[in-house]
Structures are given as structure tokens and as C-alpha cells.
Amino acid sequence: VSPLVFVLVTLVISFGAGLLGSLLGLGGGIIVVPALTLLLGIDIRYAIGASIVSVIATSSGAATAYVREGLTNLRVAMFLELGTTAGALSGAFLAGIIDPHWLFVLFGLVLSYSALMMVRRRASSELPVPPDAWSDRLRLHSGYHDHAVGSVVEYRVSRSRVGLGLMYVAGTVSGLLGIGSGALKVPAMDLAMRLPIKVSTATSNFMIGVTAAASASVYFARGDINPFVAAPVALGVVSGSMLGARLLPKIRSSSVRTLFVVVLTIVAVQMLVKGLG
Amino acid sequence: MIPEDRPEPMRRVRTEILISTLLRVGVSLSAVLLVLGIVLTFVGHGSYLTSGKSLDHLTGASASFPHSLGSVIDGAVTGNGPSVVLIGLLVLVATPVVRVALSVLVFVLEHDRTFVAITLGVLSMLMLSFVLGKAGG
Numbered sequence: 001v002s003p004l005v006f007v008l009v010t011l012v013i014s015f016g017a018g019l020l021g022s023l024l025g026l027g028g029g030i031i032v033v034p035a036l037t038l039l040l041g042i043d044i045r046y047a048i049g050a051s052i053v054s055v056i057a058t059s060s061g062a063a064t065a066y067v068r069e070g071l072t073n074l075r076v077a078m079f080l081e082l083g084t085t086a087g088a089l090s091g092a093f094l095a096g097i098i099d100p101h102w103l104f105v106l107f108g109l110v111l112s113y114s115a116l117m118m119v120r121r122r123a124s125s126e127l128p129v130p131p132d133a134w135s136d137r138l139r140l141h142s143g144y145h146d147h148a149v150g151s152v153v154e155y156r157v158s159r160s161r162v163g164l165g166l167m168y169v170a171g172t173v174s175g176l177l178g179i180g181s182g183a184l185k186v187p188a189m190d191l192a193m194r195l196p197i198k199v200s201t202a203t204s205n206f207m208i209g210v211t212a213a214a215s216a217s218v219y220f221a222r223g224d225i226n227p228f229v230a231a232p233v234a235l236g237v238v239s240g241s242m243l244g245a246r247l248l249p250k251i252r253s254s255s256v257r258t259l260f261v262v263v264l265t266i267v268a269v270q271m272l273v274k275g276l277g
Numbered sequence: 278m279i280p281e282d283r284p285e286p287m288r289r290v291r292t293e294i295l296i297s298t299l300l301r302v303g304v305s306l307s308a309v310l311l312v313l314g315i316v317l318t319f320v321g322h323g324s325y326l327t328s329g330k331s332l333d334h335l336t337g338a339s340a341s342f343p344h345s346l347g348s349v350i351d352g353a354v355t356g357n358g359p360s361v362v363l364i365g366l367l368v369l370v371a372t373p374v375v376r377v378a379l380s381v382l383v384f385v386l387e388h389d390r391t392f393v394a395i396t397l398g399v400l401s402m403l404m405l406s407f408v409l410g411k412a413g414g
Contacts, residue, residue, distance in 0.1 A: 138392075216370045229336050231314060235308060
């Protein structure tokens with residue numbers, strides 16, 4: 001294909017990646033990397049470099065609207081970023097010590113288990129939220145206007161320390177594997193901290209940009225960020241994520257959960273195949 | 278008489294608008310530079326519109342483009358397309374980091390000591406990973 005066609009095709013695919021990523025709090029790498037390598041024949045180095053850029057683009061593009069709408073819980077996000085950034089640092093140190101094959105398998109199993117639990121959570125969403133002194137002291141509880149039901153949803157945050165620990169694990173894993181930044185964060189906020197699903201995806205979306213920014217400098221210095229590959233990815237993802245951010249408030253929570261579980265299952269299978277293959 | 282805890286929702290909204298505006302400015306500035314950079318890359322290269330060989334030149338494993346801050350800035354000043362794109366990408370990457378720094382400031386103004394400490398912790402770990410990344414890469 002000619003460079004012009006490449007730019008146009010990449011814009012369209014990245015738009016889809018940004019849309020899906022912003023709705024689900026994921027980076028969009030699961031779409032960008034295979035599309036660039038398998039469909040467009042781009043070198044894997046540049047594909048991974050572009051996917052790091054796509055994580056930041058999804059995050060900032062959608063967060064503009066999510067923060068204004070109150071879907072992002074800023075206090076929860078900033079508290080949990082302590083865990084993700086510390087984890088990313090540890091991941092960078094552990095790289096080379098741990099065999100990534102087993103990590104892919106372990107990660108795949110954890111994600112499969114999370115997907116299963118998130119399906120079961122649907123039935124138990126009416127259960128009372130366990131009280132948590134840390135969430136009270138840090139004033140993490142909040143509320144948002146849910147356009148799908150047309151009213152304000154007040155929620156209380158639970159098990160903030162468990163959440164922080166899980167974010168450390170999520171940060172370490174994505175630091176080691178370079179992927180899956182949002183795939184562990186959303187289940188952690190959903191299952192442990194009991195946040196509403198839309199708040200979990202919007203808050204995960206907000207956080208993934210920071211950790212990706214830290215690793216982006218390394219990729220840039222190594223020459224893995226090819227401007228001609230990364231630019232159409234960034235532009236497509238930003239516009240897709242802006243549309244996603246407009247849609248999420250109007251989509252029913254149950255649909256968001258179903259979509260998330262489907263994508264999470266696909267990511268889990270990808271991990272297992274990578275680890276065992 | 279207004280109770281002391283009354284202005285809190287107001288302050289929260291202000292924080293949210295500040296952060297949202299910062300992100301929008303960062304993303305818009307980056308998008309403008311990216312579009313400009315792509316256009317500049319195409320200018321003077323008629324073959325980029327039709328030839329498949331040119332893509333390999335741009336994105337093949339042996340493609341050459343600047344990847345140090347100095348060479349990117351030098352290139353961008355002379356209107357080199359890929360360099361302008363990279364400046365746009367650096368603006369995009371810097372936006373979340375500036376967002377964390379702005380959050381520190383917001384919590385200082387709110388006298389929220391716990392969250393000043395939390396956001397400062399995040400910011401210093403980010404800086405540490407930048408320094409370590411530089412050293413390792």
C-alpha cells in the first residue's frame with residue numbers, strides 16, 4: 001500500500017480502538033498491535049511503540065469528558081496511581097529476572113478468573129458495600145449522573161487498601177509485559193472496591209495514561225516510536241476516544257459490563273496462547 | 278451563616294474543570310502538530326500518494342527518524358515533517374505528567390495535606406522512572 005492509504009487505514013482502525021478502549025478503560029493495544037503487524041505488515045517494534053502512544057491518546061482524549069461529567073473518580077484515581085506507578089517501577093527492575101512465558105500464563109488465568117467473577121457480580125450488585133475506614137478518611141465516596149437511568153447514582157468505595165495492592169500488581173505486570181494496563185485495573189475496582197462499572201472504566205481510563213507516559217520515554221529514546229506509524233494511530237485513537245466518552249454516559253451499565261467481560265475473555269485467551277505457545 | 282464544609286462541592290467542580298481543561302489543551306495542541314507534521318511529510322513527495330515502496334522507506338525496519346530530544350527540536354525548527362510529528366507526540370506524552378503536577382498544586386490550594394502527599398508521591402515516582410528510563414535506554 002502507499003503511505004497515503006496506510007495513513008487512512010490506520011486512522012480508521014485506530015478510531016475503533018480508541019472508541020472501544022475509552023468505553024472499557026483499556027489502552028486499545030489489543031486492536032492496534034495486531035492490526036499494524038498482521039494487516040499492515042509493520043515491524044513489531046513500531047507497533048508496540050505506537051500502542052504505548054495509543055494508551056496515552058485514549059486516556060487523555062476521553063478523560064477530558066469523563067472528568068467533567070464526574071464519571072472519573074479523581075480521588076480514587078490519584079490514590080491508586082501510587083500503586084500503579086510503584087508497580088511500574090518494580091516491573092522495570094524485575095524485567096529480565098522473571099520468565100515472561102509463565103507470567104503470560106499466570107496473567108491469562110487471573111484475567112479468566114476476573115471475567116468469571118465479573119459475570120457473577122451482576123447478580124450480587126445489590127449487596128451492601130462493606131464499610132472501609134480508609135475510604136472514609138480519604139473521602140473517596142462519590143456519585144455521578146447516569147444518563148442511561150436519568151438519575152444521580154451515589155456510591156460508596158470499599159476495600160481501598162486491597163485496591164491499592166492490586167494496582168501495584170497491575171502496574172508491575174504491565175511494566176513487565178508492556179500490555180494489559182487496564183485489563184487488571186477495571187476488575188480490581190469492580191470486584192474489590194465495588195465501584196459502579198462505568199466509574200471503574202472511566203477511572204481506569206484516567207490512570208492508564210500516567211503509567212504509559214513513564215514508559216513512553218524509554219520507547220522514544222530507543223527509537224521505537226516511528227512518527228509515521230504513531231501519528232495516524234494517535235489521531236485516530238484521540239477522535240475515537242472522544243466519541244466513546246460521549247457514548248459511555250448514555251449506555252446502560254449492564255451493557256458496559258457485558259462488553260467488558262467479552263473483551264477481557266479475548267485478552268485472557270491471547271495471554272494464555274502467548275504463554276503456552 | 279454558611280457552614281464551613283459548604284464550599285466543598287464547588288471546589289471539587291473547579292478541580293475537575295481545571296484538569297479537564299488542561300487535558301483538552303494538551304490533546305488539541307498535540308493533534309494540530311500531528312496533522313501539520315503528516316502534511317509536511319507528504320509535501321514534496323508525490324510518490325507517497327501512490328507508491329508502495331515509499332511506505333517501506335517510512336515504516337520499514339531500516340526507517341530513519343530522529344529519536345533524541347535535540348535532533349527532534351532541530352528538525353522541527355526547519356519544518357521537517359517527522360520531527361514536527363514527534364514534537365506533537367511528546368506533547369501528548371507530557372500531558373498526563375503535567376496533569377499530575379497540576380493536581381499537586383490543586384491539593385495545595387485546597388489544604389488537603391493527605392492528597393498533596395499522595396500526588397507528590399506519584400509525581401516523584403514518575404520522575405524516577407523517567408530518570409531510570411534515560412539511564413537504561
